[in-house]
Structures are given as structure tokens and as C-alpha cells.
């Protein structure tokens with residue numbers, strides 16, 4: 001078997017001129033880093049600065065210098081470590097006879113990168129071991145080079161057997177998150193959620209129309225709720241219909257809240273927190289007239305590019321939804337609120353390690369403010385659709401229950417199971433949408449989502 005990742009990047013070698021104006025440009029004499037070295041830096045940014053992997057990549061000059069292939073490999077390494085970190089740490093604790101001193105956790109991270117390659121990505125040992133050991137080749141880590149080498153060689157020799165008693169996916173869940181999910185969904189479901197997080201995510205698409213035809217053209221599965229599903233790792237830009245804007249990438253669960261609104265033809269909708277526009281595009285495709293609001297200019301550019309690609313138009317507003325107000329109240333406000341996004345750990349396993357109970361508290365407060373602001377933007381008799389991609393009840397069920405207790409102008413318009421044929425289990429007794437990553441496990445799962453429909457009296 002050949003190793004696609006056994007040599008240093010051929011891209012960005014010494015002396016290669018950088019494009020003028022490249023903000024990540026570095027002096028041409030600097031020595032380019034290997035994908036594994038960059039992965040080690042990215043892992044540090046995730047764990048120490050609590051950055052999402054994409055954000056860590058965005059600000060990293062060495063990452064910018066890698067070839068596309070090495071960029072993918074560096075990211076894959078970090079995501080694989082994040083996905084299995086609890087299991088890896090349990091094994092490392094067992095194999096490291098003495099915890100390293102004064103290494104700022106680097107030896108553990110190097111070992112994690114080695115395990116990611118040997119155990120999960122099945123990178124050939126000659127590259128995985130040799131080049132990973134090199135990461136410990138400089139001061140102050142070089143005294144641990146032998147230890148790293150010995151541990152990785154043992155893992156290569158003994159393989160999966162070393163993980164026999166470390167298969168419980170709960171090991172990868174932070175205790176505070178486990179406590180919350182167990183209390184909210186029960187132990188069996190919490191474990192199924194953890195299992196889904198380890199399994200990763202498929203590529204789901206929402207099509208503008210002709211879903212059956214597109215399913216056939218793309219060789220995709222048509223899910224009961226209308227989304228199309230392709231295997232994990234399918235490359236998007238090369239797929240037929242992407243450039244022509246016939247479909248967009250959207251997890252099957254993320255597509256449900258707008259579907260649950262029913263017929264929106266001719267209705268005015270304010271899409272608050274709209275970027276990058278998945279739900280905006282759904283609303284427009286369903287016949288609504290949409291004002292898309294987001295406070296992040298860069299993300300709004302992505303929204304506009306998405307609208308351009310699929311040939312749709314919306315009024316696009318860069319503003320803070322807490323203070324912005326429309327000239328005229330809308331029929332519907334869709335609030336896809338900023339949240340901890342713990343429902344998307346399948347795609348972004350690092351969230352497990354960068355979120356904290358304090359984030360849940362702070363974001364729940366922000367969501368409440370945005371919900372109250374939404375009330376000012378919708379006409380009497382109009383609807384507010386509140387959505388989060390969080391598994392935490394504070395950002396879902398408890399948020400809405402608290403709001404309904406406090407705000408007399410609002411009432412719940414419950415969803416009913418008949419609204420969601422094929423996924424009835426996602427409609428709760430209270431009439432909320434509650435998707436869990438463990439649903440449709442045999443089909444490849446889905447993101448965790450919550451939605452509630454409120455009426456302004």
C-alpha cells in the first residue's frame with residue numbers, strides 16, 4: 001500500500017514566491033512545515049485557545065503554505081484526534097510510564113497524532129511512526145523521542161487489541177456533557193449519541209426541486225424527509241448540479257425546521273442569524289420573500305455567494321439582531337440562534353473539547369435576548385420559529401419553557417407527529433422538534449437540532 005502522506009509538502013518550498021497581497025505571506029527563506037507539524041500546531045490552537053478547527057486553519061500561515069492534499073491531511077489528523085481523544089488519552093495514560101515534565105502537553109499531542117494515523121486512519125507505519133516521532137525531534141522534547149517511538153511501535157505491533165477494553169464511546173464525552181445528555185435523554189440514548197459522534201457524518205443535500213431526479217443523477221439516497229444523502233467524504237464541488245446551483249449542502253436535520261413551517265408561499269420572513277444561508281435558500285425555494293440578517297460581514301458574503309450560485313434573491317442586511325428592527329413586522333421570524341452547536345459534534349468533534357458549561361449559560365442568555373428581539377419583528381398573529389443545533393436543554397426545551405412562562409404575548413403552536421412523516425420520533429410530547437445524532441443510525445445519523453414554533457398573540 002502506498003502512503004499518500006509520507007513526504008513533506010512539495011508546496012511552498014524554500015524560495016517559492018508568494019502571491020502579492022497574500023495576508024499569510026511569510027519570508028521566502030522560512031522553512032515550510034510538514035502536514036504533521038502543522039497538525040500539531042492546529043491541535044494546540046484547538047486545545048489551548050479553544051478555536052474551532054476551521055478557525056485555527058484560517059489564521060495559520062503554515063497551513064496556508066501546505067498543498068491542498070496536505071491541508072486535508074492536517075485537518076483530518078486534528079479532527080480524528082478530537083473525535084477519539086478520550087479513548088486515546090486512556091491508552092496513552094496506560095502506556096506512558098512516567099508523565100512527561102515541562103513539555104506543555106506536547107508529548108501527549110504527538111502521541112495522539114500518531115494514534116490517529118496508526119489506529120484510525122490506517123496510515124502505513126513506516127510513515128506514521130517515523131514522521132510523527134520527528135515531531136519530538138527538537139528541544140525541549142527530544143528527550144522524549146525514544147518514548148514516543150517505543151509507544152507508537154508497540155501500537156503498530158499490537159494494534160486494535162490495545163483498545164479492546166477502551167471501546168466505550170462515552171470515554172470521548174466530557175463529564176459535564178454526559179451528565180446533561182443522560183439527564184435529558186437517558187443513559188441508553190446518551191451512549192447512542194456518543195456512538196454517533198464517533199461514527200461521523202454523511203453528506204446531505206437539499207435540492208431546489210426534482211429531488212427524485214437528482215437522487216438518481218447523483219446516486220444519492222432519498223431520505224424520508226426529502227433530503228438527499230451521499231457517503232461521508234464525498235467531494236462537493238465536482239458533483240453535478242453544484243455549480244449550476246440545483247442544490248446545497250445541508251444536514252437532513254437542519255432542513256427540518258423550515259419544512260415544518262408548512263406553506264410559506266408569499267409570506268414575508270425575517271431570517272435572523274441567516275449566514276451562510278441554508279435556511280434562507282430553503283425559504284426562498286418554498287416561495288417566501290426573505291430578509292436575511294446576520295451581524296458577521298464575512299459570513300454574509302458566503303450567504304450572498306450561495307444565493308448567487310442557486311439564482312435566488314433576498315434582502316441581505318448586516319446588523320446585530322438584538323438592536324436591528326425592520327421597517328415593517330414580518331409574517332414569520334426564523335431565529336436560528338447562535339448556540340454551543342453540540343448537535344454538530346459529528347462534523348466538528350473539537351466542539352467537545354472547546355465548549356464549557358459557561359458557554360451554555362452565556363449563549364442561553366443571548367438566545368433569550370434574541371427571542372425577545374424577534375417579538376418586536378413579527379406581526380400579531382405571526383410566527384417565530386426558534387432553532388438551535390444544540391443538544392443542551394438550556395438552549396432548547398428549557399429556553400422555550402422559561403420564555404413562555406415569562407412572556408404573555410407568546411404561545412406555543414406545537415408541531416404534531418403527522419407534520420414529519422418518517423421521523424415521527426423527533427416530535428416531542430410538548431410539540432417541539434428534537435433531533436438527536438442517534439436517530440436514523442442505520443442510515444448514517446443526523447445532527448442534533450431543536451425547534452419550537454411560537455405565535456405572537
Ligand SMILES: C[S@@+](CC[C@H](N)C(=O)[O-])C[C@H]1O[C@@H](n2cnc3c(N)ncnc32)[C@H](O)[C@@H]1O
Pocket residue numbers: 272273274275276277278279280293294295296299319320321322336337338339
Ligand atoms: C447557527 S448560525 C446560522 C446558520 C444559518 N441560519 C443557516 O441555516 O445556514 C448562527 C449565525 O448567527 C450569527 N449571529 C450571532 N449573533 C448574532 C447577532 N447578535 N445578530 C445577528 N447575527 C448573529 C452568526 O454570525 C452566525 O452566522
